[in-house]
Amino acid sequence: xxxxxxxxxxxxAPPLDDALLLERAKSNPxxxxxxxxxxxxxxxxxxxxxxxxxxxxEDVTSLVFTRAWAGLxxxxxxxxxxxxxxxxxxxxxxxxxxxxxxxxxxxxIISGWTDNLIEPDDGILEKIVQLEExxxxxxxxxxLPPEQRELLALSVAGGLTAKEVGHVLGKSEGxxxxxLHRIVQRLRTEYQRQFLAEESKTHEPPKPTR
Amino acid sequence: MSHPNQPDxxxxxxxxxxxxxxxxxxxxxxGLDPQTAETVRWLVATExxxxxxxxxxxxxxxxxxxxxIAAQAQPAHTAKKVAATSNGxxxxxxxxxFDPNNSLKTSGQSVRAWxxxxxxxxxxxxxxxxxxxxxxxxxxxxxGESHAAATQPPASQATPSLASATVTKxxxxxxxxxxxxxxxxxASPDLKQIKATLLILEQxxxxxxxxxxxxxxxxxxxIVLEVGGVPDEKQFVQLLTATGRVEFIVLNNEQVAVGDxxxxxxxxxxxxxxxxxxxCQSNGSGRLNAAGQPFQTLISNESVDLTKVSQSxxxxxxxxxxxxxxxxxxxxxxxxxxxxxxxLDGQVKLNGVQINSLLSNxxxxxxxxxxxxxxxxxxxxxxxxxxxxxxxx
Numbered sequence: 001x002x003x004x005x006x007x008x009x010x011x012x013a014p015p016l017d018d019a020l021l022l023e024r025a026k027s028n029p030x031x032x033x034x035x036x037x038x039x040x041x042x043x044x045x046x047x048x049x050x051x052x053x054x055x056x057x058e059d060v061t062s063l064v065f066t067r068a069w070a071g072l073x074x075x076x077x078x079x080x081x082x083x084x085x086x087x088x089x090x091x092x093x094x095x096x097x098x099x100x101x102x103x104x105x106x107x108x109i110i111s112g113w114t115d116n117l118i119e120p121d122d123g124i125l126e127k128i129v130q131l132e133e134x135x136x137x138x139x140x141x142x143x144l145p146p147e148q149r150e151l152l153a154l155s156v157a158g159g160l161t162a163k164e165v166g167h168v169l170g171k172s173e174g175x176x177x178x179x180l181h182r183i184v185q186r187l188r189t190e191y192q193r194q195f196l197a198e199e200s201k202t203h204e205p206p207k208p209t210r
Numbered sequence: 211m212s213h214p215n216q217p218d219x220x221x222x223x224x225x226x227x228x229x230x231x232x233x234x235x236x237x238x239x240x241g242l243d244p245q246t247a248e249t250v251r252w253l254v255a256t257e258x259x260x261x262x263x264x265x266x267x268x269x270x271x272x273x274x275x276x277x278x279i280a281a282q283a284q285p286a287h288t289a290k291k292v293a294a295t296s297n298g299x300x301x302x303x304x305x306x307x308f309d310p311n312n313s314l315k316t317s318g319q320s321v322r323a324w325x326x327x328x329x330x331x332x333x334x335x336x337x338x339x340x341x342x343x344x345x346x347x348x349x350x351x352x353x354g355e356s357h358a359a360a361t362q363p364p365a366s367q368a369t370p371s372l373a374s375a376t377v378t379k380x381x382x383x384x385x386x387x388x389x390x391x392x393x394x395x396x397a398s399p400d401l402k403q404i405k406a407t408l409l410i411l412e413q414x415x416x417x418x419x420x421x422x423x424x425x426x427x428x429x430x431x432x433i434v435l436e437v438g439g440v441p442d443e444k445q446f447v448q449l450l451t452a453t454g455r456v457e458f459i460v461l462n463n464e465q466v467a468v469g470d471x472x473x474x475x476x477x478x479x480x481x482x483x484x485x486x487x488x489x490c491q492s493n494g495s496g497r498l499n500a501a502g503q504p505f506q507t508l509i510s511n512e513s514v515d516l517t518k519v520s521q522s523x524x525x526x527x528x529x530x531x532x533x534x535x536x537x538x539x540x541x542x543x544x545x546x547x548x549x550x551x552x553x554l555d556g557q558v559k560l561n562g563v564q565i566n567s568l569l570s571n572x573x574x575x576x577x578x579x580x581x582x583x584x585x586x587x588x589x590x591x592x593x594x595x596x597x598x599x600x601x602x603x
Contacts, residue, residue, distance in 0.1 A: 036279075040272045049261040055405045058271050062278045069279070137256040156231060156254065157261035162224065180227060181220040188249040 018080035026072045036065055039084050042159050046085065049157040050092045050150070060095050064088045082167040085158050089150070089168050140190050148183050151176065219243060223250055230254040270412050270425075277426065386440040387423070392450065394431040401430055408433050411450055420446065457481070458534060459505040461549040461561075470558045471496035472551075473504040481507040496556055508534060508550060 016024075018035065025031040043064055048057035067087050075083055141149065147169075154165045162176040169176070222242040227250050229236035234255070238247035392411070394404060408427055415422045415437055423436035440446045459474050466472060473496040475481070499505050534550070552560040 036276065040275070041268055044268060044271055044275070045261050049257075053402075054267065054271065054409075055402045058275055058278075058405070061271070062275045065275065065279050137252055138260060141253070141256060141260070152253075152257050153261070155227075156257040159231065161228070177220050177224045181223055184223055184227075184246060184249050184253060187253055188245060191249065192245075 019077065022072065022075055022080050022083075026075075029069075032069055032072070035068075035080070035084075039081070040065075042081075042157070043084060043088050046088055046153055046158040047092060049153045051095060056095070060088075060091050063091050063095075067091065079164050079167060081158075081160055082164040085154060085160055085164065085168045088158075089154070136194065137191075140187055140194070143190070144183065144186070148179065148186075151179055152183065155180070219246065223247075226250050227254060231258075267409070270409060273425075274408075274427075387436070387438045388440055388443060388446075390435045390437065390447070390450065392433040392435070399431045404431060404433070411435060414450055455510060455555055456559075457510040457553045458508040458550050459553055460508060461505070461551050462499070464500055466497070466551055466558050466561055468558050468561050471556050472553060472558060473498055474507045474553060474556070475504045476507040476510055478504060481509050483509050505551075505553075 016031075016034070018038065021031050021035050025035060040061070044057060044061045047060045047064070048054060051057050051060060064084070064087050068084060071087070141152070144152070151165060151169065154160050154168055155162075158165075160168065162180070163173045165171075166173045166176045171179070218241065222239050223246055226236065226238050226242055226247060229239075230251060231254060238244075238250075394407075404427060408425060411433060412422060412425055415425075415435065420440055421438040423438055424434075425436075426434040428434055435450075437446075455476070457474055457476055459472070549561075551558050
């Protein structure tokens with residue numbers, strides 16, 4: 001059996017602090033497995049969001065954890081999440097630079113063939129109902145500049161705080177807040193523009209805007 | 211248009227943004243512009259939807275990635291089992307701290323080992339290269355044997371297009387345990403399709419009520435499944451290798467018979483909710499509709515995850531029926547009395563289901579539909595597989 005979850009052998013052990021685990025992993029590789037368990041989902045989700053294809057996301061995620069393992073000695077304290085995502089950010093950036101053009105997840109959603117990837121806990125009907133609206137919204141997000149999409153992926157798929165995102169991107173926490181606000185304002189404007197365009201197509205009076 | 215104080219709005223928006231990440235039910239903070247709040251809400255919801263993979267997919271991916279990482283740590287003589295990455299970009303450093311069985315050592319080896327590791331890297335690389343060449347020769351030999359064996363009529367062949375697995379009783383095992391080796395039919399199979407096939411096979415194993423002990427990709431073209439509790443080996447191999455594309459098609463006012471082979475739009479223009487995919491392979495034969503055109507596909511099992519649909523889950527059954535009605539109502543002329551048929555691999559399995567009657571709670575139609583939706587659980591195989599032999603011990 002290949003896959004061994006070490007934490008299963010210690011079900012009653014109290015959870016250890018990530019930084020402590022990482023320090024311990026330097027001399028006790030078994031502790032790295034615990035970090036893997038804790039961070040896999042977030043790292044994989046982030047990679048999937050950025051590269052769009054599950055197979056590629058697995059490859060990049062594998063690279064992230066392998067690099068993290070090899071670079072344990074380079075950890076100098078601070079947020080373990082930010083440390084992992086710094087590695088992931090670089091791995092994804094390298095991957096995107098080097099690969100051939102492929103269909104993005106947004107386009108896949110719009111075309112409908114990745115329905116089974118979204119909202120897995122919802123019923124089938126809900127997926128279909130959400131699809132139409134999500135097509136439009138996903139299209140707006142897909143049109144954002146790469147650095148803004150990266151910020152969103154780190155925040156949402158990666159689950160990082162503004163401070164951790166700032167650490168990964170080399171910005172201050174405040175700068176991340178402002179960047180996030182600019183994203184919101186841009187999306188709001190674009191959404192209203194599209195909404196008004198659709199309204200004018202149907203010759204109906206537009207809804208009042210603020 | 212109001213112009214709230216910019217710093218305050220930034221703070222309020224980010225508070226709402228991170229609040230929604232923690233709890234989707236979070237209410238916008240007082241003072242936040244309603245339209246900004248609405249934008250933040252749908253931004254988070256949409257981004258989360260785009261980011262989130264289904265839990266079974268994450269679990270399977272977690273296992274595969276761990277295997278890959280652990281395999282990187284294996285000694286060179288076992289590393290030949292590791293599949294290359296799909297893009298060839300993952301060139302990870304070999305890790306000595308993992309044992310060959312992929313469980314983690316707890317011997318407390320020190321970080322100082324990295325220095326020694328760096329010194330012997332060049333020597334190790336040479337050894338790995340030599341062993342890799344030997345492994346390549348062994349793989350080629352095995353493949354040759356596999357193709358030779360494939361000339362024998364496979365006992366468990368499920369469909370003409372899919373043909374091969376080596377089935378052996380697991381050494382470590384209990385009743386019904388098997389190690390099954392599936393071989394890609396193509397000479398140079400696409401690794402991404404092989405990986406996608408592995409995902410589907412894992413799903414099939416789970417939905418069959420069989421325990422998946424391990425799943426491994428090797429030599430870039432073989433899938434090795436270790437399973438437990440298989441009640442009927444032949445039936446199980448059939449399940450693994452079945453093509454399994456199921457479509458709901460529009461009949462209009464025509465009649466088709468159960469067992470008829472029909473042509474559908476799925477591999478031509480796609481379904482009503484999904485354009486044609488690259489993986490689709492049309493059979494190119496079968497009857498057409500009265501207008502001489504392929505029957506319109508409403509939706510297929512490539513488009514939606516129907517794994518929850520079963521007799522014991524009436525909510526999901528109703529969701530499925532509502533979905534069909536919704537698609538039909540949206541994309542067609544408003545005539546809900548027109549029938550649909552359910553087609554498996556181009557062959558009609560259920561004829562003349564009336565969406566209208568489904569919506570009006572016709573229990574018999576629902577039962578028929580549900581019994582067929584169990585077929586939907588299995589998905590199609592992106593990569594054709596060949597059965598080399600079936601030799602239970």
